Amino acid sequence: MAYPLTGRQFYEGLKQGRLLGLKCEECGAHTAPPKMACAECGSVSVTVTGLSGRGVLRTFTVVRVAPEGFQAPYIVAVSELAEGPWLMGNLEGVAADQADESLMGRQVRVGYRILPPLDYAAGEVVTITFSLE
Amino acid sequence: MRRVAVAGVGMTRFGRSDLTLVELFAEAAMEAVNASNIKARDVQALFLGNVLGDFEEGQLNLAPLCANELGMANEVPATRVEGACASGGVAIREALAWVAAGFYDIVLAGGVERATAMDTPLATRTFAMNSDARYEANTGVTFPAVFAMLARLYAQTHGLSLQTLKEQMALVAVKNHRHGARNPLAQFQKEITVEMVLQSAMVADPLQLFDCCPFTDGAAALVLASEDVITRLTDKPVYILGVGQGSNGALIRQKNPARIRAREAAAGQAFRMAGLKPSDVDVVELHDCFTIAEILASEAMGFFPYGEGGRAVEKGETTLGGRLPVNPSGGLKAKGHPIGATGVAQACEIVRQLRGECGERQVEGARIGMSDTLGGDLATVVDIIYGV
Numbered sequence: 001m002a003y004p005l006t007g008r009q010f011y012e013g014l015k016q017g018r019l020l021g022l023k024c025e026e027c028g029a030h031t032a033p034p035k036m037a038c039a040e041c042g043s044v045s046v047t048v049t050g051l052s053g054r055g056v057l058r059t060f061t062v063v064r065v066a067p068e069g070f071q072a073p074y075i076v077a078v079s080e081l082a083e084g085p086w087l088m089g090n091l092e093g094v095a096a097d098q099a100d101e102s103l104m105g106r107q108v109r110v111g112y113r114i115l116p117p118l119d120y121a122a123g124e125v126v127t128i129t130f131s132l133e
Numbered sequence: 134m135r136r137v138a139v140a141g142v143g144m145t146r147f148g149r150s151d152l153t154l155v156e157l158f159a160e161a162a163m164e165a166v167n168a169s170n171i172k173a174r175d176v177q178a179l180f181l182g183n184v185l186g187d188f189e190e191g192q193l194n195l196a197p198l199c200a201n202e203l204g205m206a207n208e209v210p211a212t213r214v215e216g217a218c219a220s221g222g223v224a225i226r227e228a229l230a231w232v233a234a235g236f237y238d239i240v241l242a243g244g245v246e247r248a249t250a251m252d253t254p255l256a257t258r259t260f261a262m263n264s265d266a267r268y269e270a271n272t273g274v275t276f277p278a279v280f281a282m283l284a285r286l287y288a289q290t291h292g293l294s295l296q297t298l299k300e301q302m303a304l305v306a307v308k309n310h311r312h313g314a315r316n317p318l319a320q321f322q323k324e325i326t327v328e329m330v331l332q333s334a335m336v337a338d339p340l341q342l343f344d345c346c347p348f349t350d351g352a353a354a355l356v357l358a359s360e361d362v363i364t365r366l367t368d369k370p371v372y373i374l375g376v377g378q379g380s381n382g383a384l385i386r387q388k389n390p391a392r393i394r395a396r397e398a399a400a401g402q403a404f405r406m407a408g409l410k411p412s413d414v415d416v417v418e419l420h421d422c423f424t425i426a427e428i429l430a431s432e433a434m435g436f437f438p439y440g441e442g443g444r445a446v447e448k449g450e451t452t453l454g455g456r457l458p459v460n461p462s463g464g465l466k467a468k469g470h471p472i473g474a475t476g477v478a479q480a481c482e483i484v485r486q487l488r489g490e491c492g493e494r495q496v497e498g499a500r501i502g503m504s505d506t507l508g509g510d511l512a513t514v515v516d517i518i519y520g521v
Binding site: 007033035039058059060061062063064065066067068069070074076077078080085086087088089090099101104115120121122125126127128 | 253255257258261262267268269271273274275277278282286295335337339340384386388389
């Protein structure tokens, strides 16, 4: 059974300014990033759809000890999209040392960033970003 | 299904070691074999937890090398299992299934890791490979970062100030170091204070250095035997009463993981199989890879209501001498966390507690013990209940 929306297609969409996801024809839930089946009910009756790219920042941290290939400090955050799915990304436009609890619940917009080549990664490395609205 | 019991156990000192993965595992495994009144050639199968042997010393296909090292027969299947930091727990559960099903009577389960062979940037990267590579690891998220984000979510979900939660978390570190100071095999055998925790370097805020377990080298092993042969191996069998393993997807798929579904599943399976409830448990070894992780685990396993785990630590309920001692070994925090071995090291502690062999850190009269080990972004959890 063909994969409905691959990771590469998802990231190519982001690079063209579109946040793509799946809409379930059975339960109506949205799934993003994509999966083989609806993230809520497991149905494979899904169609590719564009999402608003807007959400609420639910949690974050400032990474001060980075993995090989990354330069600390930077902010990692998880946001809940208006359509329901949660995404992990880097919060941009806020200095790491300025990150505090006031970020919780802030409205964000989804973007992307292409990373320098990374060892042990299969192909181009694209990451989701958030910016405050 | 046959009942299965632990015969001998073995564990190396945790910390930094110059021994290779094979050598480290051989030390722990031979201790377990010798303590079981058998020879290595009597073992019918090996299940070995190891996560990062390839990055640590360029070693894959570790299990048959370990079996050969010990002198096991060519007929013996030797299988590496990998479930991130829960690999050791997965190894025990796999071994248990083969014995319970009647395929084998005597099986060796173990784990080994040599994390300090990697420098901190590489170790941080390879540990982060246990997150979703497509949609999470690209952000540079680390394991401290995952639990840091969980700490914020937890505080908000339960209406706690981050400062209150941080103080509760610091008390987890202080308790586990106090316990570790009573464990001659622990990586850290020094007590610490709340002030030391709160003044330590920031790793991924709000988690500071002393909220985090260390990188560790070490190995642990145990011999499992069927009820048919166990009395030939030991006069102190410790029975596996219940076991459970749960799974989940990437952190983002779990949405707000204030409840850890894979752990609820694992603990639920184990309690149902054992016919026991949380209040029946006398001693617990659980997955405190970070201080917040101990609070999360103690709730999801059913020992405390959601949002109350930190309060229980404040009240001293989880310290040695408290109502339910948690991590008397020092836990991952002080005993150390050689990730592939941790689940087996927890089993070693529980078995020794139930046999009354733990000296200064003995939980008096313990008859039912439980272990809990977690891998990835709350993605693999193995819970096991032991009894005498």
